[in-house]
Amino acid sequence: MPHPVLLLGAVRRAAYGEFALARIAAAHPVVLAGAAPPGWALPYLAGHIVADPGHGPATAEAVARHAARYGICGVLTWTRGHLPAAARIAARLGLPRIPEETARACADPAALRSLLARRAIAPAGRDDTEGPLVSAETVVLDDEVRIAALTRTTPGPPPARQPLRHVVHAHDGLLHNPFLRHTVERTVRALGLAHTVVHIGLRLTARGPRVTDVVPHLPGDLIPLLVERATGVDLARAAAALATGGLPAVAPTRQRAAAIQFAYPAATGRLTRLDLDPAVAHEPSAERMVLTRQAGDEVTAAWHAGPADRLAHWVAEGEDPPECARALHRMANYLDVAVGSLRPQAA
Structure with missing residues (x-):
């Protein structure tokens, strides 16, 4: 049996999480480290480590013991707050990971804005409230940065401005926008991201693209489903492949x-x-x-x-x-x- 990937933190509700978990489980056995998994997730899991991902040292010890006995070939999380723990565990096991400083910053919006500014990346400011919202669903293969798809988001009414709609189009004209691509590539380099799937949020302002968020794990809101249906690129399998040191197939096979x-x-x-x-x-x-x-x-x-x-x-x-x-x-x-x-x- 091949070694499993570790999923750190409780999986999402079935309505939003089953698509991605099923894709990953079809490629690798999955072991969950966290609270008791919900019933819908059980068919996709090969094991469970009882741990509190918020208690990093204890979770790292539990995972290390499991890895010594059964092996672990990659570490994933779908939870922003668990990014630092995932980075530390992957480093301890000698597996592909993002830098711990980047993981900590991406878990804290204020720290992320500060880190981006220090590294000469223009984050969206308080005055950047106008302009389309897009996100670049990006696959980082060593030194190669590929934008697999762009997601356009329609926000709801203020002050909450929760997303009302996401749209992915294989022929989105912004895919050829040099300013957007340059911003995405500079963001990836500045944060030292490698071997990961990353969701980079952007607001297209009159002064150019401004970074609103960086999420170095699979995006939520069923965006991986939209990307797969529009382009054929499987972000969930790509994330699992990159976490295990592999190179995923990211060439588009659909034009919808x-x-x-x-x-x-x-x-x-x-x-x-x-x-x-x-x-x-x-x-x-x-x-x-x-x-x-x-x-x-x-x-x-x-x-x-x-x-x-x-x-x-x-x-x-x-x-x-x-x-x-x-x-x-x-x-x-x-x-x-x-x-x-x-x-x-x-x-």
């Missing part, structure tokens, strides 16, 4: 578009109804439509919502972004939502 839409509550209160019309299964462009809350839950209106307040999401595929947008609009009609006041429920 894919998009995801998130539904947030229109009011703060308690969900009294959240239903999905099964007729959505007959929508030709629909890839999936998933409810992520249930009647009885307390939710917060979109203006102040967080990711946990999302009611549902749906994914559409098409030849280009306008086709995806039309499909997302049609699919929204299959969702039936009602929110009531937060009166105490009867015993």
Whole structure:
């Protein structure tokens, strides 16, 4: 049996995590180090190390003991806060990793802005509130930096500005923008990133691209699914290959578009109804439509919502972004939502 990869930290909810975990498990056995895994993840796991990733030294010892007995060929995490621990564990095991200073900075937005500024990379400032939001889904192969795809994000209302929609298009014209590519490459070099998949957030301002975030692990919000559906590039398998010292296949095999839409509550209160019309299964462009809350839950209106307040999401595929947008609009009609006041429920 081949040696497993270590996944540090509890995996995401099935709605957002199953796609990536299934892809990784198809290529490598996966051992989770963290709290008890949720039931949906069990079929994809080859083992479990009981540990608290927030307690770095104790977790490193537990992982080292497991590695001495069974072997570990790579370390992954999907959690920003666990990046420093993942870097330390990989260093202890002599496996590919990002620098610990970079890991610590990427786990702290303020520290990241400071580090980028010290290394002559222009981070987005408080005044950079206008301009499109994009992210470069980047694969770093030793010294080669490849932008596998660009994700365009539509933010929701302030002050929360949670993402309403992400779109990936294999023929996005920004892929050929020299200023954007230069910013991505300089960011990767400045942070010493290698052998990793990295999600680099950018705001396209009148002064040029400004870095909003650097996430040196698989992006969330099902962005890996969108990239795979639009370009054929499997970011999850690429991340696993890079973590184990391999070279992934990152040449595009599709020339399409894919998009995801998130539904947030229109009011703060308690969900009294959240239903999905099964007729959505007959929508030709629909890839999936998933409810992520249930009647009885307390939710917060979109203006102040967080990711946990999302009611549902749906994914559409098409030849280009306008086709995806039309499909997302049609699919929204299959969702039936009602929110009531937060009166105490009867015993």
